[in-house]
Amino acid sequence: MKKPPSPKASFKNRTAARLASVQALFQVEQSGASASAVTLEFLTHRRQDVESGVSKFDASFFTKLVEGAWKNHEQSDEMIGGALKAGWSIERIEPVTRAILRASLYELLETQTPSGVILDEYLNITRVFFNDSEVSFVNGILNTIAQKIRSSAPPLKTST
Numbered sequence: 607m608k609k610p611p612s613p614k615a616s617f618k619n620r621t622a623a624r625l626a627s628v629q630a631l632f633q634v635e636q637s638g639a640s641a642s643a644v645t646l647e648f649l650t651h652r653r654q655d656v657e658s659g660v661s662k663f664d665a666s667f668f669t670k671l672v673e674g675a676w677k678n679h680e681q682s683d684e685m686i687g688g689a690l691k692a693g694w695s696i697e698r699i700e701p702v703t704r705a706i707l708r709a710s711l712y713e714l715l716e717t718q719t720p721s722g723v724i725l726d727e728y729l730n731i732t733r734v735f736f737n738d739s740e741v742s743f744v745n746g747i748l749n750t751i752a753q754k755i756r757s758s759a760p761p762l763k764t765s766t
Contacts (some may be wrong), residue, residue, distance in 0.1 A: 623664040627671035631705035641676035645669050675712035682711045689750040702735050721752045
């Protein structure tokens with residue numbers, strides 16, 4: 607019988623999937639390619655890069671994040687816009703930061719993963735790309751939204 611993966615290994619697998627999903631969402635927005643096409647490209651051509659240092663990349667979770675977050679990005683952007691200070695718009699946010707916020711918001715709305723885990727994961731991903739001021743910005747937006755959606759908001763519309 608095969609030994610089940612340790613919780614730490616699963617965490618790393620999902621961390622890699624989250625990081626890759628942010629990169630894929632950035633590519634979808636910048637290139638205009640479909641989420642499905644970018645997902646397929648990542649899974650066929652970039653998987654080894656994603657899996658370096660990780661025993662196994664969670665491809666299913668990655669696919670769910672990219673396709674779900676992109677499908678619902680307009681609704682997510684409205685929620686993100688509602689958490690911004692007056693005078694700010696979603697367009698003013700860096701494209702990578704938008705990708706981080708969209709992926710994390712989708713996960714907050716559509717999974718049972720604890721909010722604290724989601725926020726920690728995406729703040730660590732933000733640190734890969736940005737300095738502390740951008741991490742603080744993302745933290746503020748995610749905290750505001752997480753408090754609202756985990757207590758009262760309905761999930762994103764996922765109908766096809």
